[in-house]
Amino acid sequence: MAAEASETVCTKVTGHSVLVSWVSSVCQTARGYGVDPVPLLIASGLDARLLHIPDARYPVAGVRRLWDGLIQATGDPLFGLTVGKEIQAPALQGLGLAMISCGSLSDLMMIMVRYCKIISTTMNISFDHPPDLKGTKLVLRSDGGAEPMNSARLAVLAFIYRQACSLSQHLVRPLSVTLSLGVNSDAARLDDYFRVPVNLGCEKDSISFAYEDTIEPYAGANRQLMDINAAVVGRYLNRLNNMDIADRVDMLIREELQTGEPRLCTVADLLHLSPRTLQRRLREEGHSFNGLLDKARYEMAHDLLMHSDLSITEIGFRLGFSDLSNFIRACHRWFGCSPVKHRENSLLISV
Template structure:
């Protein structure tokens, strides 16, 4: 399973926010098995669940459940990768939010953003998704706080929303929230959101620049276009598919073909939420399902195509994946009268 990831630029923002709250993030990264130096790599990404663990440990260490609001104090364009500069060069906040919806995945894959008319205004809605761990409320609260702070910075005005809504229960101390958002607060709400006046969203931004906006759109679009292809998970899977018919690929051999050290390959796969062995297993499983959709391929032949030297190892692996033998799987699908649809190994969430 490929886990959602967060850009190093956004992770850096989280680290700065936690540091303002008195957290030793270097020690915390070591404790959680995260590479602190990777924060300086613009192309590095961290698993979403690792960010959740950061928030959880920070709250446990400080006792400050509102520590996520510190993101508002460190928010600048660079914290959002190229997206921040695209927002900054937009003509209005409305156009800026539309770009945020379009490019949010670059900042963090675990967040979904929508921006829609609501009554006489517009509502920016945020949903944070975890993988193995439910997302920390500090992540969503910090994202809303930083978004509002960024808007105030962009407009150079004391922008006040009509309403700020949070899914979590009312905190014991609401004063930090009131001081920051300066608007009616709604807790235990159906969604995390900010409701803005239409008039506030259509005022021209001082930083507007149509030429730069087009340039940043191109950069952001190119990043999204190569996002999947540039991920080491995708490149490793492509190699595995090519090498498997020659036998089970070794990790050191794959690393060499990718022009990486074995240790770097391990680290980058971990950043993307997987491991070499897990990726090998997932790739074999997906290819097995594709091959079994081709009746002309014998079961023994499929086993060898998947790099299993001993067919019995293929049968054992397949029983672990599907709790049935390859033959039973093929027969069941044929009996159902449905065509087997190959599943992409990179999209099991």
């Protein structure tokens, strides 16, 4: 991951996002199923041209739609497992290079804990040291929902396990693997890959390794190379974390609109802030939560009225209006006319 290229792209990132090179690897896996991912990218609202810009980023909402489309197209509910088995570490740019040059499984896990948000800003990986476990547990979770079948988390767990075996140059057997997938999932396939009985229907997605496996030194370790790449990745992550709060709130509002009217307390919770702190930080940037919500609704209303054949009632519902009359009043404020008239005017302009 070149620092200069990363900086150029990061200035354009808004809201929660996913590294394009990760998505590119997901798409490459789909091709192995005989599925062309490009139409699914487009249908998910993602620009396929960005696949050639590894350090670029896609919005999380679009990537989650892509996962859904790929699972349906491949017919494989455990498509995420295959992604984790096949993705190559160098595809993750500096993050992958830091991983393959690390000195032990302990280093590998620490890199994933510190820098997992390079892959997705909604991803969280943390250590857990339960008293009854003679080893180390990694726990994965996602902010603001998850992909169908928790595909991204499953892919990351499978990827971490594969790197653990590859870098140690011998089979490493986990102490345990827990997944929040339903108990009707293909347990035998999961057991076969992780080489232990996988516990399904659990509260957390996790993988645990024995202490002796975590401290075993890797023959291919290169501390200098690991530190150089980790520094580059760290600078990239700092730029992601320093996004304007208004941009992050705007993205979350648009995601929340898919299920109902966004609430200040909900968005604040997703950002790990109190509602009062969120309001203060927005004021410091010259914004308000209600103003960002109104702006998002305005832009989405115009887009849906102009580019879709959805009914006025359904568009109002998609924008979080429980009462159609409130949507109509908002359209008069935004466009100076009713939603029906704005659609007619937009069609005349397009002709």
